[in-house]
Amino acid sequence: MKLPKTRFTFCPTCKKHTDHKVAEAKKKTRGSAHPLSWGNRLRPKLRGRIGMGNNGKYSKPPGGRMFNKKSSKKVDLRFECGVCKKQHIAGKSWRARKVEFKDVRA
Numbered sequence: 001m002k003l004p005k006t007r008f009t010f011c012p013t014c015k016k017h018t019d020h021k022v023a024e025a026k027k028k029t030r031g032s033a034h035p036l037s038w039g040n041r042l043r044p045k046l047r048g049r050i051g052m053g054n055n056g057k058y059s060k061p062p063g064g065r066m067f068n069k070k071s072s073k074k075v076d077l078r079f080e081c082g083v084c085k086k087q088h089i090a091g092k093s094w095r096a097r098k099v100e101f102k103d104v105r106a
Contacts, residue, residue, distance in 0.1 A: 011081040020079040
């Protein structure tokens with residue numbers, strides 16, 4: 001998917017429409033995005049308990065569950081305001097295999 005390098009959109013900090021630089025950010029992993037979720041708090045406890053009884057979904061082998069794997073990831077776009085240099089994220093993300101930015105004013 002081809003996207004423009006700049007976009008004229010609303011800046012929540014300036015509270016007006018300005019030119020924004022568009023960049024794709026690296027998606028966070030589930031562990032760093034939700035560090036206090038139940039699964040991330042449980043895993044260190046399981047490490048010391050390996051070999052003692054049934055650990056639920058963690059006793060199953062790693063393969064075999066994901067048979068319909070998606071071929072694309074969600075795009076995580078960041079907009080940087082040209083006036084105040086603050087960044088904000090896009091409201092809605094969508095799926096794309098590859099995102100490249102093109103220069104519109106060429």
